[in-house]
Amino acid sequence: MSAAMDTESTYSGYSHYSGHSKKAHRQGSRDRHKSPRSKDGSRSEKSVTIQTPPAEPLLGNDASRAEEGQDDNWGETTTAITGTSEHSISQEDIARISKDLEDSVGLDCKRYLGLTVAAVLGLLVFLTPIAFILLPQILWRDDLEPCGTVCEGLFISVAFKLLILLIGTWALFFRQPKADIPRVFVFRALLLVLIFLFVFSYWLFYGVRILDSKDTNYQGIVQYAVSLVDALLFIHYLAIVLLELRQLQPMFTVKVVRSTDGESRYYSLGHLSIQRAALVVLENYYKDFTVYNPALLTASKSRAAKHMAGLKVYNVDGPGNNASGQSRAMIAAAARRRDSSHNELYYEEADHERRVKKRRARLVVAVEEAFTHIKRLQAEEQQKAPGEMMDPREAAQAIFPSMARALQKYLRTTRQQQYHSMESILQHLSFCITNNMTPKAFLERYLNPGPTLQYDRDRWFSKQWTLVSEEAVTNGLQDGIVFVLKCLDFSLVVNVKKIPFIKLSEEFIDPKSHKFVLRLQSETSV
Amino acid sequence: SFFIFFSFQQRIEIHKLRQGDNLILGFSIGGGIDQDPTQNPFSEDKTDKGIYVTRVTEGGPAEVAGLQIGDKIMQVNGWDMTMVTHDQARKRLTKRNEEVVRLLVTRQSLQKAVQQSMMS
Numbered sequence: 264m265s266a267a268m269d270t271e272s273t274y275s276g277y278s279h280y281s282g283h284s285k286k287a288h289r290q291g292s293r294d295r296h297k298s299p300r301s302k303d304g305s306r307s308e309k310s311v312t313i314q315t316p317p318a319e320p321l322l323g324n325d326a327s328r329a330e331e332g333q334d335d336n337w338g339e340t341t342t343a344i345t346g347t348s349e350h351s352i353s354q355e356d357i358a359r360i361s362k363d364l365e366d367s368v369g370l371d372c373k374r375y376l377g378l379t380v381a382a383v384l385g386l387l388v389f390l391t392p393i394a395f396i397l398l399p400q401i402l403w404r405d406d407l408e409p410c411g412t413v414c415e416g417l418f419i420s421v422a423f424k425l426l427i428l429l430i431g432t433w434a435l436f437f438r439q440p441k442a443d444i445p446r447v448f449v450f451r452a453l454l455l456v457l458i459f460l461f462v463f464s465y466w467l468f469y470g471v472r473i474l475d476s477k478d479t480n481y482q483g484i485v486q487y488a489v490s491l492v493d494a495l496l497f498i499h500y501l502a503i504v505l506l507e508l509r510q511l512q513p514m515f516t517v518k519v520v521r522s523t524d525g526e527s528r529y530y531s532l533g534h535l536s537i538q539r540a541a542l543v544v545l546e547n548y549y550k551d552f553t554v555y556n557p558a559l560l561t562a563s564k565s566r567a568a569k570h571m572a573g574l575k576v577y578n579v580d581g582p583g584n585n586a587s588g589q590s591r592a593m594i595a596a597a598a599r600r601r602d603s604s605h606n607e608l609y610y611e612e613a614d615h616e617r618r619v620k621k622r623r624a625r626l627v628v629a630v631e632e633a634f635t636h637i638k639r640l641q642a643e644e645q646q647k648a649p650g651e652m653m654d655p656r657e658a659a660q661a662i663f664p665s666m667a668r669a670l671q672k673y674l675r676t677t678r679q680q681q682y683h684s685m686e687s688i689l690q691h692l693s694f695c696i697t698n699n700m701t702p703k704a705f706l707e708r709y710l711n712p713g714p715t716l717q718y719d720r721d722r723w724f725s726k727q728w729t730l731v732s733e734e735a736v737t738n739g740l741q742d743g744i745v746f747v748l749k750c751l752d753f754s755l756v757v758n759v760k761k762i763p764f765i766k767l768s769e770e771f772i773d774p775k776s777h778k779f780v781l782r783l784q785s786e787t788s789v
Numbered sequence: 790s791f792f793i794f795f796s797f798q799q800r801i802e803i804h805k806l807r808q809g810d811n812l813i814l815g816f817s818i819g820g821g822i823d824q825d826p827t828q829n830p831f832s833e834d835k836t837d838k839g840i841y842v843t844r845v846t847e848g849g850p851a852e853v854a855g856l857q858i859g860d861k862i863m864q865v866n867g868w869d870m871t872m873v874t875h876d877q878a879r880k881r882l883t884k885r886n887e888e889v890v891r892l893l894v895t896r897q898s899l900q901k902a903v904q905q906s907m908m909s
Contacts, residue, residue, distance in 0.1 A: 782825035785875055786843050788817040789882045 374443060384455060385432065388462050388495065392421055395469060395488040399481060402474075407481045414482045417489050424492045431499050435507070442545075444538045445730060446737050450505045458498060465491050510535050515740050516760050519544055523560055523753040526552055531762075538736040541748055544757055545728060553712040554723060555753055558678035562611075566604060615676075622673045623710065629669040630702040633662040637696060659693035674709065682718050683709065725750040796897045798863070803854040803890050814882060814890065815849020816842050816856055821875030831859040833897065839863070840870045840878045842894075857896060864893040 396418070399407055473484060510533035517540065520527040528551050532540055637658055645652065653661065670688065674680040695705040708717065715723055730736055731754075732746035742761035747754050805812040820829055822838045831841045842860045845852050862870045865881050873881070882890060 782828075783823075784819060784825050784828040786817050786819045787875065787879045788844070788846075789814045789879060 374440065381455060384459060388458060391462055392425065392488040392492050396485055399484055403477050406477065406479050408479055410481055414485050417485045421489055421492055424496060428495055428499060435503065442542050446538060449536065449737050454502050514762060516762055517544065518758045520756045521552060521753055522756060528552065532740065534739055536737050536739055537732055537734060537746055538730060540740055541730050545748065548755060549715045551714060554682065554715045554718055556678060556712065557752065619676050622676050626669040626673045627706065629666040630706055633666045634702045636662055655693040655697045658696050659689050663689060663692060670709065679712060796895050799894050799896055801854050801856050801892045801894055803850050805888050806850045814851050815846040816851040817844040818878055819843040821878055822872055823874045860894040860896050862892055862894050866891055
């Protein structure tokens with residue numbers, strides 16, 4: 264029980280921060296704690312110390328090496344691994360600076376500008392037919408011809424068409440913007456321009472031919488207004504096709520790979536611009552990919568660091584221009600060295616698997632046992648024993664202690680402990696009890712790492728993503744495009760492939776044509 | 790030295806043995822135009838639908854006469870056996886009024902180099 268309290272107290276301090284910069288803080292502090300330890304580790308592996316004349320730093324050599332010609336060991340010309348503490352500090356700085364920039368004028372202004380322009384234009388467009396009909400009545404009422412039945416029928420038609428247009432626009436366009444994108448939507452901008460030009464030309468015509476000349480044919484004016492509304496309905500249809508329907512048919516298959524652990528998914532997309540495709544990928548990322556767990560990555564980093572840390576190169580010939588020789592010698596030695604790190608990895612993984620399975624078995628048994636202590640009271644029974652009745656929360660608190668230790672140990676082994684606080688576990692437990700879930704259903708959340716949506720939104724959602732692309736982001740998707748979605752901790756590499764053109768031909772099989780023979784191989788003795 | 794894989798023809802005369810009411814030859818046949826040639830373990834060409842010797846009983850008349858397992862029977866007493874059904878082959882071999890059958894068989898053999906003898 265105290266162990267559970269421990270984790271809670273460690274992280275309760277962080278729950279007061281908002282946004283994700285706290286996440287960077289946390290990572291930075293963790294890495295800062297780690298780096299002195301790793302330096303100690305490498306120092307202990309040194310066995311011989313030789314006083315050397317000042318040698319050039321290895322990293323500098325590597326950089327110059329990379330430029331020279333021969334790349335025979337291209338697989339091994341990776342630069343030496345540095346500690347992560349410097350990186351996390353600088354990233355934190357960048358995040359802080361960019362956040363400050365955005366909080367000033369920046370993107371919000373652009374988004375609201377776009378919205379207000381569209382709203383103003385929409386209002387103008389909606390009021391135009393009404394204005395066309397009303398203006399002659401206001402300005403030269405006495406000269407107008409009387410409005411007959413046809414004309415009045417047209418009034419009804421205009422009214423209903425405007426109503427339909429209003430409902431259609433509300434359904435289609437009045438939505439909360441769910442994302443901030445770097446560039447303007449091309450199609451939306453085009454449509455707005457089109458509508459503006461259209462309405463402008465109608466007003467121009469109206470102003471010149473009707474207002475100036477004070478046309479008395481009222482029916483003609485009303486018909487003119489009706490034609491405007493008809494054309495607006497058609498533009499609405501065009502908007503539906505361009506903005507909604509065109510991208511529904513799948514044309515591209517997109518592979519999304521997370522850079523830190525290689526988890527990948529495939530999605531089907533239609534004709535979208537790169538920025539819209541990025542939005543779709545991100546929406547699906549939160550739902551499909553398991554949550555990013557930095558604790559799982561430390562193992563491979565430490566392995567890599569150990570591999571290179573044991574080797575040091577000393578220049579015994581004095582400072583000469585032997586930069587190339589040094590780094591090559593180091594790489595060759597590292598490759599030749601008979602290290603058993605693969606062995607270590609194998610046994611470590613097998614051991615870890617065994618431990619996880621054991622803990623999981625203990626956890627399942629503990630939870631099943633805990634759940635047997637709870638029984639739901641039926642309505643009749645509720646009157647009989649009012650003293651012992653508990654609501655779900657109390658019931659959860661009652662059975663939680665018996666499974667707490669096993670759950671805590673399991674979460675520690677699978678490195679998930681930071682995703683589940685005691686409060687969240689209790690909440691989930693009372694939720695499961697209320698909904699008559701079995702122990703297995705309760706455990707489903709803890710046994711497998713779920714998608715990011717499952718966890719507390721404020722702590723784990725990365726709201727700031729950067730789209731890195733070699734092409735303009737308003738370009739449409741093409742075969743072979745690669746773009747990267749970066750957030751602070753990792754990036755998603757997206758590879759676009761076109762769905763191939765499929766030639767489908769038909770073959771008719773007569774149902775009566777299914778015939779068979781026996782194939783024998785008999786042996787007869789004579 | 791090297792091995793040469795070739796086939797040669799052999800004439801074999803089998804005297805049937807009387808066993809009770811039957812005359813037996815002492816071997817088993819497989820194959821035929823109504824059978825599946827791909828299941829024949831002895832043929833080199835898996836579309837060959839000829840009649841093959843699949844078993845030779847020990848000490849029987851066929852073994853005594855020199856018939857070997859894997860031989861392809863080309864003729865029996867002058868009758869062609871390369872394009873017959875399994876049952877027709879059986880009938881031609883087990884005619885009650887014949888005591889002797891003369892077979893023309895094809896055998897595949899592995900011979901060591903002729904080259905050695907050529908060199909010496």
